[in-house]
Amino acid sequence: MSTTEPTAARKGGMSSLTRLLPFARPYVWQFVAVLVLVIIFNASTVLQPYLVKIAIDNDIATAHPNYHGLLVISLVYFGVVVIGVIANFVQIVLLQNAGQSVIRSIRVALFQHIERQAMRFFDTRAIGRLVTNVSNDTETVSQFFTNFFLSLIRDGLSVVMIVIAMFRLNARIALYAMLLIPIIFAISRLFRGRLRRAYQTTRSRLSTLNAFLAENLAGMRIIQIFHQERRQGRAFLELNQSHREANVSEYFTSVWFNRTLELLGNIAVAAVVWIGGGSVLKGAIEFGTLYAFIRYIQQFFQPINSMTQQWNTLQSSMVAADRIGSVLSIEPEIQDVPRPVSVNQANIKGRIAFEHVTFGYQPDQPVLKDIDFTVEPGQFIGVVGATGAGKSSVMSLLTRFYEPQAGRITLDGISIDAYSQADLHAIIGIVQQDVNLFTGTVKDNIRLFRQDIPDEVVRHAAEVVGADRLIDRLSKGLDTPLYGKGSNLSAGERQLISFARIVALDPRVLILDEATASLDSQTEELVQKGLTAVAKERTTMVIAHRLSTIRHADQILVLDKGRLVEQGTHAELVARGGLYAQLDADSGIDVTRS
Ligand SMILES: Nc1ncnc2c1ncn2[C@@H]1O[C@H](COP(=O)(O)OP(=O)(O)OP(=O)(O)O)[C@@H](O)[C@H]1O
Numbered sequence: 001m002s003t004t005e006p007t008a009a010r011k012g013g014m015s016s017l018t019r020l021l022p023f024a025r026p027y028v029w030q031f032v033a034v035l036v037l038v039i040i041f042n043a044s045t046v047l048q049p050y051l052v053k054i055a056i057d058n059d060i061a062t063a064h065p066n067y068h069g070l071l072v073i074s075l076v077y078f079g080v081v082v083i084g085v086i087a088n089f090v091q092i093v094l095l096q097n098a099g100q101s102v103i104r105s106i107r108v109a110l111f112q113h114i115e116r117q118a119m120r121f122f123d124t125r126a127i128g129r130l131v132t133n134v135s136n137d138t139e140t141v142s143q144f145f146t147n148f149f150l151s152l153i154r155d156g157l158s159v160v161m162i163v164i165a166m167f168r169l170n171a172r173i174a175l176y177a178m179l180l181i182p183i184i185f186a187i188s189r190l191f192r193g194r195l196r197r198a199y200q201t202t203r204s205r206l207s208t209l210n211a212f213l214a215e216n217l218a219g220m221r222i223i224q225i226f227h228q229e230r231r232q233g234r235a236f237l238e239l240n241q242s243h244r245e246a247n248v249s250e251y252f253t254s255v256w257f258n259r260t261l262e263l264l265g266n267i268a269v270a271a272v273v274w275i276g277g278g279s280v281l282k283g284a285i286e287f288g289t290l291y292a293f294i295r296y297i298q299q300f301f302q303p304i305n306s307m308t309q310q311w312n313t314l315q316s317s318m319v320a321a322d323r324i325g326s327v328l329s330i331e332p333e334i335q336d337v338p339r340p341v342s343v344n345q346a347n348i349k350g351r352i353a354f355e356h357v358t359f360g361y362q363p364d365q366p367v368l369k370d371i372d373f374t375v376e377p378g379q380f381i382g383v384v385g386a387t388g389a390g391k392s393s394v395m396s397l398l399t400r401f402y403e404p405q406a407g408r409i410t411l412d413g414i415s416i417d418a419y420s421q422a423d424l425h426a427i428i429g430i431v432q433q434d435v436n437l438f439t440g441t442v443k444d445n446i447r448l449f450r451q452d453i454p455d456e457v458v459r460h461a462a463e464v465v466g467a468d469r470l471i472d473r474l475s476k477g478l479d480t481p482l483y484g485k486g487s488n489l490s491a492g493e494r495q496l497i498s499f500a501r502i503v504a505l506d507p508r509v510l511i512l513d514e515a516t517a518s519l520d521s522q523t524e525e526l527v528q529k530g531l532t533a534v535a536k537e538r539t540t541m542v543i544a545h546r547l548s549t550i551r552h553a554d555q556i557l558v559l560d561k562g563r564l565v566e567q568g569t570h571a572e573l574v575a576r577g578g579l580y581a582q583l584d585a586d587s588g589i590d591v592t593r594s
Pocket residue numbers: 123361362367385386387388389390391392393394592
């Protein structure tokens with residue numbers, strides 16, 4: 001959170017908070033029950049001084065002390081306290097349960113919403129920021145549903161009940177007490193801005209500290225290799241120092257505020273003792289009434305203090321709700337058509353056609369221009385071209401991660417837009433150079449947590465790509481846990497897992513995006529053999545830096561600056577003497593660097 005939150009964000013925050021209210025709908029009865037329990041608890045608190053007053057006036061400070069009446073009042077007092085404690089306990093449990101359930105729903109909805117976004121969404125956003133949205137911002141909003149909501153009803157009701165009780169006891173002293181309200185209001189106003197600024201500064205410095213920590217932990221290897229430990233240590237110290245100062249200052253402001261209210265409370269008690277004591281001496285009011293007044297004045301400050309503190313909660317919840325709302329309001333750029341074609345995986349042939357496709361990540365800067373080619377079912381296609389020629393972009397369009405500005409892409413003669421994205425992604429499988437592994441076991445990563453894929457299939461997939469030797473070496477075989485992104489494996493080993501994954505998931509169309517780059521030549525040969533066997537039954541498109549990988553392809557597409565400049569078999573293209581032939585002359589060399 002920045003130190004100066006934009007006013008617009010705060011203004012929009014209230015409506016963002018209201019937009020999150022539907023998440024609370026399933027728990028409305030729990031909130032109603034909380035309300036009832038809060039009333040019971042408050043009534044118990046307000047009743048206690050009144051019962052003591054009755055005991056003093058009727059049974060103690062009277063000419064005829066009444067022991068029996070005292071016992072009855074004591075028992076009633078005890079009963080009232082017990083009811084209050086039970087009501088308070090159940091209310092806290094119910095409210096926390098409802099509040100946390102609301103947050104769980106918001107978090108899941110937010111995550112699922114982010115999952116549905118097209119790639120452009122992720123291109124333009126820092127992942128760290130989205131993580132903050134899903135974890136911290138939802139946490140902050142949860143305080144609205146628990147602390148703020150509770151304070152509003154509990155403390156608001158307390159104040160009202162105490163005021164009523166005071167007026168019922170003695171209207172004159174109650175009116176004097178009401179003089180406190182504008183004073184409390186002025187003090188709260190004075191501190192409100194300071195408290196908010198102090199709170200926001202602490203939050204902002206904490207998030208800077210977290211970002212620094214996350215970045216440095218992820219880049220520890222670079223820090224150590226370049227001897228930056230001391231410098232980063234000093235930078236971390238400075239961040240912690242500024243966080244410490246902000247925290248102390250926040251605490252200081254809050255203590256100042258509380259103590260000022262406490263002082264005012266004590267001055268008010270002294271005034272009541274003076275005014276009320278005088279009335280007792282004159283016999284205008286009873287001693288018990290004075291006692292009750294003193295207790296009410298003390299009780300009066302607690303809810304007001306608490307409500308003022310909740311002002312911060314409301315402010316931060318509004319900012320957080322606004323940030324959540326701004327993500328939730330982004331409609332996924334790429335959506336399924338209302339009635340996608342129904343797909344039977346077994347009947348998919350895997351014929352792919354690009355029809356005059358033009359595409360740019362920025363619409364006015366095309367990176368693919370008028371791309372037109374057809375891949376017949378079961379063909380093995382190589383795609384080559386220099387760095388930035390557009391090879392990966394072709395694959396991103398085929399998987400519908402992005403949509404072309406012009407032209408059409410079809411699968412088995414049907415535009416890929418007509419398929420649901422879930423079906424399309426089940427038909428087309430991709431292996432990239434950067435392998436993404438998830439926290440879980442080797443098996444989880446091969447079958448991508450799909451429990452319907454049996455162990456035998458996973459093992460067979462590993463054997464096909466030669467990953468079985470690796471797995472046999474691991475301490476627990478397929479059940480070996482992989483740490484953060486598979487850091488306990490080498491780059492090549494991670495790649496083998498991703499090859500096994502594609503075999504296990506069995507897509508009809510296979511895309512290998514420079515996938516064998518991390519493998520040594522011996523392992524690559526093994527993987528190639530396995531993949532050739534797998535590729536036989538399906539359409540395969542391979543982006544290759546090394547021409548040897550695609551020499552035997554049925555067709556090779558040569559891209560140059562976003563255009564498809566040549567197309568044919570290796571022999572045809574070499575004979576043609578164009579760009580491919582030039583690349584081939586450097587055969588064995590990484591063609592992107594040629
Ligand atoms: N997500 C993106 N947002 C904006 N521009 C992008 C994005 N991805 C790629 N580009 C640009 O599009 C062009 C084509 O990139 P692409 O990744 O398709 O090339 P490539 O042939 O696969 O390159 P390489 O061999 O280096 O992987 C490049 O100019 C690149 O800078």
